[in-house]
Amino acid sequence: MFELFSVFHIAILIGIAISGIGLGCLLRKYPQKSRTAFRLVGSCILALELLWYAHVLSQPWSPWPGALPLHLCDISLWLTVVVCLKKWQGGFDVVYYWGLAGTTMALLTPDVQGASLNYPTIQFFISHGLVVAALLSIAISSWLRPGMKSAITAFLWLNGYAALLAAFNAATGTNYMFLMEKPYGTSPLDWFGPWPWYLVVADIVGAGMFWGLWRIGKNKLPMFN
Numbered sequence: 312m313f314e315l316f317s318v319f320h321i322a323i324l325i326g327i328a329i330s331g332i333g334l335g336c337l338l339r340k341y342p343q344k345s346r347t348a349f350r351l352v353g354s355c356i357l358a359l360e361l362l363w364y365a366h367v368l369s370q371p372w373s374p375w376p377g378a379l380p381l382h383l384c385d386i387s388l389w390l391t392v393v394v395c396l397k398k399w400q401g402g403f404d405v406v407y408y409w410g411l412a413g414t415t416m417a418l419l420t421p422d423v424q425g426a427s428l429n430y431p432t433i434q435f436f437i438s439h440g441l442v443v444a445a446l447l448s449i450a451i452s453s454w455l456r457p458g459m460k461s462a463i464t465a466f467l468w469l470n471g472y473a474a475l476l477a478a479f480n481a482a483t484g485t486n487y488m489f490l491m492e493k494p495y496g497t498s499p500l501d502w503f504g505p506w507p508w509y510l511v512v513a514d515i516v517g518a519g520m521f522w523g524l525w526r527i528g529k530n531k532l533p534m535f536n
Contacts, residue, residue, distance in 0.1 A: 313423050313432055315497055323436050324418060331444035335451025345454045346398065349445070353395025356441045360388060363434050376483040381476060383413045383469070383488055384439060391442045394455070403449065404461035405468055407528060410446045412520040414439050422494045450528055462525040466518055 314320065338345045367374050380389075390406035393399050418439050423432045449455050458464075476487045486492055490510065493500045503509035503516075 313421070315420065320421075323440065327418065327440040327444050328447075330440075331447030332451060333448075334444065335448035338448060338452035338454065342452065342454070345452055349395040349398070349449065349454065352441065352445050352448075353392045356388060356395070356438065356445070357392050359434070359438055359441070360392075363438070366430065366434075376479075377485050379487075381479070381487045383409055383472070384417050384442070386472070387414050388438060388442050391445050394449070395445055398455065400455060400458070403455045404458045405465045407446055407450065407457045408462060408465035408521045408524055409469065410442050411450075411524055412517060414442050416499060418443065420496070420498050422496055422498070457525060457528040459529075461528075462521040466521050469517065470514065 334348065338348055364380075367378060372378075380386075387406050387410040390402045391410060394402045394406060418436070421432075421435060421439075423435050450457075473488055473490060477490045479485065480487055480491050489498075489500060492506060493509065499516075500509045500513060503512035
């Protein structure tokens, strides 16, 4: 069974960080290679995600309504693909925050079940890891930078999307974005009180994380100077 913060888990987290920072530093030195590199990264994420969808559709159970790609990490993945392939500033202004805050938290406390080396677990870490590594490298290499009001924009889009998902969850009995109840495994939401208060606290914490990421992305820390 997968064990939280085991040697296996920590090694994955370190590998993701090294990959993202390393690629970002390399492309900062050789910026002319950035477009090709990020198109390759985006294509890899796209191919791996399509393979996963093919796997899901091949199963005897239907993905409707509980296994659709509607979690925030799913939307972040597709935004990252388009940003990498098209150098889309508007998309980066949103996914920079959603990915480096939300997807990183998913990697720290993954909602995975079963063995550490089964396909769903491997796919989870590869897809989420590539998103975080891609966004790190984009920011560090200065290929794209978050805009002046991007944190506010990303926060408003986040809450708007959450409102739509809450309505969908209520209509279908699903739990996308864990808006209806906390995940079964260990999660930062465990620290934020019962439903619905953990949603309010998570929103406040998210706003703080977005502000911190904005400062980092706008050249407030030495790594980005």
